[in-house]
Amino acid sequence: MSLRGRGAITGIGETRYSKRSPHTAFELQIQASLAAIADAGLDPKEIDGIIPIGITGAPAEAFVTNFGIPDLRFSALSPMGGASGIGAVQIAIAAIEAGLCKHVLIPAGRNVSSGAKAGVRIHQMPQFHLVTEYELPQGAIAPAQLYAPMARRHMELYGTTSLQFAEVAVTMRAHALLNDNAVMTKPITIEDHQASRMIADPFRLLDCSLESDGGAALVVSSSVRARDMPHPCVQVLGIAEGHPDSPSSITQRGDLTRLGIAKAAPIAFEMAGVSHSDIDVAEIYDCFTYIVMCQLEDMGFCKKGEGGSFVEGGRLRLGGPLPTNTHGGLLSQGHMLGINHIVELVRQLRHAGGRAQVAGAEIGLVTGYGDMGDGAMAIMQRG
Amino acid sequence: MSTQAEAKPIPHPTPDEQPYWDGAEVGFLRLQHCAACKKPRHYPQLVCPYCYSCECEWVDATGRGTVHSWTVAHHAFHPAFKDELPYTLVTVDLAEGPRALGRLDPSAQAELRIGLPVRVTFPRNAEGTSLPVFLLDDDA
Numbered sequence: 001m002s003l004r005g006r007g008a009i010t011g012i013g014e015t016r017y018s019k020r021s022p023h024t025a026f027e028l029q030i031q032a033s034l035a036a037i038a039d040a041g042l043d044p045k046e047i048d049g050i051i052p053i054g055i056t057g058a059p060a061e062a063f064v065t066n067f068g069i070p071d072l073r074f075s076a077l078s079p080m081g082g083a084s085g086i087g088a089v090q091i092a093i094a095a096i097e098a099g100l101c102k103h104v105l106i107p108a109g110r111n112v113s114s115g116a117k118a119g120v121r122i123h124q125m126p127q128f129h130l131v132t133e134y135e136l137p138q139g140a141i142a143p144a145q146l147y148a149p150m151a152r153r154h155m156e157l158y159g160t161t162s163l164q165f166a167e168v169a170v171t172m173r174a175h176a177l178l179n180d181n182a183v184m185t186k187p188i189t190i191e192d193h194q195a196s197r198m199i200a201d202p203f204r205l206l207d208c209s210l211e212s213d214g215g216a217a218l219v220v221s222s223s224v225r226a227r228d229m230p231h232p233c234v235q236v237l238g239i240a241e242g243h244p245d246s247p248s249s250i251t252q253r254g255d256l257t258r259l260g261i262a263k264a265a266p267i268a269f270e271m272a273g274v275s276h277s278d279i280d281v282a283e284i285y286d287c288f289t290y291i292v293m294c295q296l297e298d299m300g301f302c303k304k305g306e307g308g309s310f311v312e313g314g315r316l317r318l319g320g321p322l323p324t325n326t327h328g329g330l331l332s333q334g335h336m337l338g339i340n341h342i343v344e345l346v347r348q349l350r351h352a353g354g355r356a357q358v359a360g361a362e363i364g365l366v367t368g369y370g371d372m373g374d375g376a377m378a379i380m381q382r383g
Numbered sequence: 384m385s386t387q388a389e390a391k392p393i394p395h396p397t398p399d400e401q402p403y404w405d406g407a408e409v410g411f412l413r414l415q416h417c418a419a420c421k422k423p424r425h426y427p428q429l430v431c432p433y434c435y436s437c438e439c440e441w442v443d444a445t446g447r448g449t450v451h452s453w454t455v456a457h458h459a460f461h462p463a464f465k466d467e468l469p470y471t472l473v474t475v476d477l478a479e480g481p482r483a484l485g486r487l488d489p490s491a492q493a494e495l496r497i498g499l500p501v502r503v504t505f506p507r508n509a510e511g512t513s514l515p516v517f518l519l520d521d522d523a
């Protein structure tokens with residue numbers, strides 16, 4: 001049995017993204033969830049599966065209580081940080097296909113301006129206890145510092161440059177300027193990137209994603225039901241998650257330049273039955289600029305080591321051969337744990353992408369990256 | 384701002400991990416080895432991933448290795464590290480096989496490259512913790 005074409009994203013919802021929201025993370029999740037459920041043409045009481053996202057996510061019970069859901073048939077978690085959203089979609093489709101439930105809500109929301117920043121969160125997670133014990137006391141605290149050695153190794157082995165990182169940052173910003181719900185609203189240049197202060201060498205400030213407040217949510221249903229729902233069906237053709245070698249410690253990973261998505265991508269492409277040249281639009285998890293190019297390599301868009309030159313020449317820009325992060329991404333739209341990437345792909349395939357619409361987009365892909373290198377990807381198709 | 388908030392994070396080892404810190408305190412990089420198949424591993428873990436034995440022994444490593452990668456911290460994500468900026472964290476391929484993360488001594492900064500031979504020391508910091516600092520290995 002394959003999940004090819006069995007499930008669809010039938011509802012999408014987002015709040016405003018901002019640097020500081022007066023609403024709690026749960027309020028933001030509720031707002032986004034109500035929007036996604038309405039977008040799917042459903043009543044909240046029709047939700048019978050819930051997969052909350054993120055360690056700040058409210059438990060399924062909180063949604064049951066607040067929506068008065070009479071019969072929740074299924075709930076689960078996908079603990080992969082920024083790869084959890086796609087992991088949750090995979091779980092949802094499998095559960096629906098198995099007959100466990102009909103409509104799965106995937107809610108996410110965060111209020112980081114009032115709570116723990118990314119640097120602190122990792123060290124509260126038991127699966128990274130050894131990083132907290134052996135690396136944190138030395139001053140290896142935040143993801144920027146933990147991920148930087150992967151980028152540095154890539155630069156030393158393959159000649160990848162900070163100017164190539166800048167291509168990614170500038171492209172994401174250009175796309176964010178087309179998005180009315182983007183936190184960043186001013187254009188940047190390659191020179192701005194090069195002049196931005198060093199955070200964790202080789203990562204400059206403009207290599208790092210935003211910390212954002214907001215909420216985003218999805219509804220997943222069967223493709224059969226989706227064809228009777230309000231919007232054009234966006235079905236999931238291929239989906240997979242992959243865990244990197246040494247998933248709890250980057251330091252101990254044999255190949256620092258290979259992420260979990262390297263294991264997921266061949267499975268997702270084979271399931272979908274499409275090739276790289278079929279991809280009209282890509283939403284690629286961009287917690288850091290380097291992580292975008294590493295995923296492009298790991299997915300097979302180019303050879304290992306060629307990600308830097310691959311992103312040059314406007315390849316990822318709207319109008320280029322592989323328009324990427326048409327919403328502005330985590331780097332410039334907002335950091336919503338990659339749920340905003342899934343929302344944007346659905347929008348593109350509904351042909352509701354506004355000023356950032358890729359004309360005639362039929363097939364697209366979305367990736368997630370989380371924690372110490374977990375990866376996930378989905379290939380979706382209109383129709 | 385309380386002094387509590389400024390304190391550096393310190394290790395909180397479980398009993399299984401304590402031998403590493405006992406070694407650090409006397410200046411040795413102590414690694415877990417499988418008692419059955421003798422393969423070394425780091426960081427500590429319960430089971431040997433090669434033969435699945437749960438028995439292990441702790442052996443002092445040579446403390447020598449080569450630089451695998453690095454990052455230079457220019458931003459303090461914790462206030463206690465602000466006065467130390469910039470500092471370099473090196474990922475080191477130990478001669479025994481596993482890797483270690485440590486500070487690079489500033490005297491080696493100018494020579495930093497992949498493959499640079501280094502050796503470990505464990506100076507005690509103000510918090511009373513002995514943490515790995517790598518120096519150039521002149522004998523390599």
Ligand SMILES: [Zn+2]
Pocket residue numbers: 417418419420421422431432433434435436
């Ligand atoms: Zn063994």
